[in-house]
Structures are given as C-alpha cells and as structure tokens.
Amino acid sequence: MKCPAEMVVYMHEYLDEEISAEHEKELRAHLQNCGECQTHFHELKKTIALVQSTSHIQAPENFTANVMAKLPKEKRKVGVQRWFRHHPLLTAASLFLVLMMGSVASSWDQDHQLSVSKQPNLVVQNDKVIVPEGEVVKGDVVVKNGDLEIQGEIEGNVTVINGQQYMASAGKVTGEIEEVDAIFEWLWYHIKTAAKDAVNVFETGETDKEK
Amino acid sequence: METIVKKRIKQVLKGDQDAYAEVVEIYKDKVFQICYRMLGNRHEAEDIAQEAFLRAYVNIASFNIDLKFSTWLYRIATNLCIDRIRKKKPDYYLDAEVAGTDGLNMYSHIASDARLPEDDVESLELQETIQREISKLPEKYRSVIVLKYIEELSLNEISETLDLPLGTVKTRIHRGREALRNQLRYV
DSSP, X not given: OOOOTHHHHHHHHHHTTOOXXXXXXXXXXXXXXXXXXXXXXXXXXXHHHHHHHTOOOOOOTTHXXXXXXXXXXXXXXXXXXXXXXXXXXXXXXXXXXXXXXXXXHHHHHHOOSOEEOOOTTOEEETTEEEEOTTOEEESOEEEESSEEEESSEEESOEEEESSOEEEOTTOEESSOEEEEOSHHHHHHHHHHHHHHHHHHHHHHXXXXXXX | OHHHXXXXXXXXXXXXXXXXXXXXXXXXXXXXXXXXXXXXXXXXXXXXXXXXHHHHHHTGGGSOTTSOHHHHHHHHHHHHHHHHHHHOXXXXXXTSBOTXXXXXXXXXXXXXXXXXXXXXXXXXXXXXXXXXXXXXXXXHHHHHHIIIIISOOOHHHHHHHHTOOHHHHHHHHHHHHHHHHHHHTTO
C-alpha cells in the first residue's frame, strides 16, 4: 500500500503544533491503519526527544569575566562617575581633604612677611630679630619668616617658623625652643597649639570651679 | 527578564560597561549552547560565544531597543557560527577522534590527568552520538533545529532571528527533522 504523500506533511504540521483539526483527524485515521507511517511518526517524535535531551549545558567558568576583559575600554568619565557613586564616603572624605589643603595652602601663602610677637625690647633688623645683650624679654617669643638671634635672655618659650634661631653664648632661654620649617610641621604646630589651647581651656575651667 | 535587560542596555548605551556584565551573565549559557550545538566543539563554541557578546557590545547602538534583545543576540551568534562552519578548514581539534582508534581523541595524547568535570557528564555515549548527528546536518538545517529544540524558540522567533520567511523556516525544520530521524532511528 502506497501512503498518501501529504501524511508526512501532516506529521510535521502536527509536530509544529500547527495542524488543523481536519488534518489531524485524517492523520489519526491513517496512522491507525498504517504501521509504516506509525513507525515514521514515532521515529520523528523520538528524534525530537533525543535532541531535546542534549540541552542544558553551561558556559565555561569565568566566561563573563573573559568577555568583559575583551571589551574595548570604556570612556574614562563614566568610570570616574561610577567610582564616585560606589564610594560616597571616600568621595566626601577626599573632597574635604582637598578643601582643607586649599585653605591651609592659601593661609600659608598669605603670610610670607616677617612677623614677631610684640615685646618692646626686641630689635628687628631686615629679616632678623635680635634679643639685645643684657636685655630680658618677658613672655613667649614667636618669629615667623625670619631668623632669631638671642644675645640676651628670654623668659618664656621660643618658636621660629620658617627661619632659624642662633643662640649667642651669653643668650639664655628659660622655656622650650622650637623651629618649624616645612608646611607640614607648620600644620602640626597649629594642631598642637590648638590642642594645647583646648587643654588649657579645660584646665582653667576646672581650676575656676575649684576656686 | 526583558525589562531588566533593557534597563541594563540603556546603561550600557550611556557608557557604563559594568552593566553589560549582567547581560552576559543572563545569556551566556544560551549563547554558549547555540554555539556548542552548532559547532560541536567546546573550544570553538567558547570562542564564538565570546565573539558574539563582543560584537553585540560594539554594535549595541544599532540595536532597536523596542525589539527583543535575545533575538538580536542569537542572530549574531548563529551568523558567527555559520561563518565559522563555512570557513572551517580541515583542522585538528583536540575533541576530534583520532583516526583508527576507538573513542580516543586528541586529549588522550596530552599528558594530563585533569579532566574537566563537564566531560564526565558529556562522555555519555548517547549525548555524543546526538551531537555528532546534529553536527552532520547542513548548517541551514542545523541552525533552525538548534533554535527550535535546544533554545526552544517559536517558529516566528526563529524566522525573526534568522531573518528568514516563516515558510522557509518550516521547510528547513521539516527537512532537518527527517534527516535526523534517518540518523537517529536505530539509537
């Protein structure tokens, strides 16, 4: 018996889920009577099942990383923006640091003139401050942007910023001598004095209470 | 799924490369699978799958955001596979069986006891046979069969992916099925 040629077409229509009700009826009727077509249909379904059974393999490890490594470099701007977005705290901290450095640098730049604490018996010559021989200077002496030559006596601390101090053999300082050179030392000096002041405020506050 | 992908693609379009990693992560298995079934070789499949993602990234601006991304991506992948199959010269792959041996491939010639874990699963004879038969199909049948039965796309999606008329897709699937039936009927 020669099967009608359209039966195979109907089978594929069925497998594509596009068969009309009429064709399906015809196909079913034919399959019941024809062993050959039954086998053919069965083999097609088996083939599909076999092909489908091979699915679900996975991409190798590091696949995504490998792809990402091969991509052309992105625009720098975006990278920077994303970095800022991902690190808000660091962004804030670095911004703060930049502003701080700016203000420190500008205040450092501003006072390049010689300045001296105001004691009446200090003598200023060009860039040099002299404590004359035999004189006694009372209180702390601060010299900024200049040298200090001590021939007489200072009753208090000595601080020389951006300069040097020379002590004559007859010179005498009762307090501490401190020299500040670089900007960082200057900064450190500021922090220390601020801390000292704070401590002093507390101490005087406490002694006031005690009184 | 598509909405997440579209959101990421918009970020990629703005120049955010990291957003693309997520897109790759979502589609890597599917794209790799298409390539593997088309080419029948892991190393080549990885190569082409990576190339497909790379091409998609470079040409992302030409992607119409109103369409399905997967369709576009699969088209790139299948086209690359077909190109590779056509260009394929008689070459020696490690996966290829060595002539005159039974089941020995070039891996057995490499002094290494470290076999990949995937190999154990795939060494199932049946899987190999099926893959070999898929690989024997002419590429025009192979692509539709892979998209239909392995990626489980609809006929319309296949027609869009391959840029072929629906009728052609159907014909090719029918012929592909018949060809496979002839090879696999006695398995």
